[in-house]
Amino acid sequence: MSIREAFDAWAQEGKDRGMEERHWHTAKHALARMPIEEGDTVLDLGTGSGYALRALRERSIARGYGLDAAPEMVANARSYTEDDAIAFLRSDFQALPFAENSIDHAFSMEAIYYAEDPVEVLSELRRVLSPGGTVYCAVDYYEENVHSHEWQEYIEIPMTRWSREEYREAFREAGLYVAEQDNIPDREVEIPPADAFPTESFETREAMIERYHTYGTLLTVGVAP
Amino acid sequence: MSIREAFDAWAQEGKDRGMEERHWHTAKHALARMPIEEGDTVLDLGTGSGYALRALRERSIARGYGLDAAPEMVANARSYTEDDAIAFLRSDFQALPFAENSIDHAFSMEAIYYAEDPVEVLSELRRVLSPGGTVYCAVDYYEENVHSHEWQEYIEIPMTRWSREEYREAFREAGLYVAEQDNIPDREVEIPPADAFPTESFETREAMIERYHTYGTLLTVGVAP
Amino acid sequence: MNEELMDIVCCPVDKAELELSVESRDDGEIVAGSLTCTECGTVYPIEDGIPNLLPPDMRETSA
């Protein structure tokens, strides 16, 4: 199955907005940490509904580019904003259509692991970032988060499941410095009382708490030399 | 008053341990984010009781150096650990006794603003760090945290009160990339019920919540090119 | 698509400059047109205001 087939269906079912709502719980904390200055140009890799760029525009970035391979995703993202400073384009993570040193900072939430070769994506980011530019790479799907492992069953795109350490290694392999790694807890998801378990997704309340409060979202921050 | 006079008195009164306990609430989160690898050499600037290095040793750093100008501080810090891989030295922030590229990462909590010229401290850090090495600089005393402004009244050392933006500018002036800036909330300090206010330190409960939950500790992360 | 994108956009394959050809505009925005690589000649379409900069081989498999 192609990225397009998989994610166009999601966009049509409104899953883009659903992801926005759920991912926002932790994505907003990652975005808040970015060392954005007025006038910066920011890239959002696998932009989905484009919420990250809409949020960063409130911090006066000059331009936000949202990149996504799925046409229905970018079409939806485009329809959610009237802001001329935000533009969307269809493109693949591994072949970025940007010149060297053209981007100040890059953000990516729950997207990089869908790439065929995520190290190549990081290398491409390094190429397009200005020296000192950051990559804010956030994922809920990773090795330590055992609760995410089954996600692969629900999508036909092969997903890369790295550990925290493998993320650091991959960043370094792509020539990025690793500045930070952190688990951002999701404290907004509602966790039902113990007697509601087992639920469809969790055997026990403890498991659900571990999923959202302990593992949350893994953020790895890289810096281009 | 000299650094030695001011902080030796604190060390003698046991304030080093008091600071450790209070600062740990947020310092542990900053430390957890550091991209430490086994075998790294880490510098703690203004080490106080030396707690940061004791904590990082649990992540298998090869060596931790705690630097402090106050002899009673380093004497205490030394007495709190038997670990041969942790060493303390008396030295000044602005004249670091380390060779170029000799340190992998640096941490500093509630200390840099006591330096006469904090930009010079950052330049010195840049000099001693290896390319890609990080500076984790945490402060509770800064412009936006209005509740900290009065601290200057209690100490005769002149303190530098930068804003978030001035921290970023200073890092860049010193030749460091800025990778992250964040307010780490202190959620462990006990906040009494509303009818306990005014207290000695806060007029209202809201003010105390703002101090600890909103402003907390300002973390700025720099990366050496 | 906003014309400012031209400042930083390039061919996803060989990273060479692109040449813009506009078919229609709406309020300044380019709604339809194309971007042609000055090096390899690949033509990247702009449709409904969105440039499709997928490399040609991915365009096929995902079309």
Add this chain to the structure above:
Amino acid sequence: MNEELMDIVCCPVDKAELELSVESRDDGEIVAGSLTCTECGTVYPIEDGIPNLLPPDMRETSA
């Protein structure tokens, strides 16, 4: 002070190498001695296992 510090320590003033002279050890650790700058000749004391690497001018004002 642990001898491994010698790998990375330098004179705080001119950043030149230091020469170690040991007066007493305890279980391998250097308890007393000094570090002398091979460039400017400044002597930095080691007391109670802790080297004092404050620049000479700060040593005065803070002593």
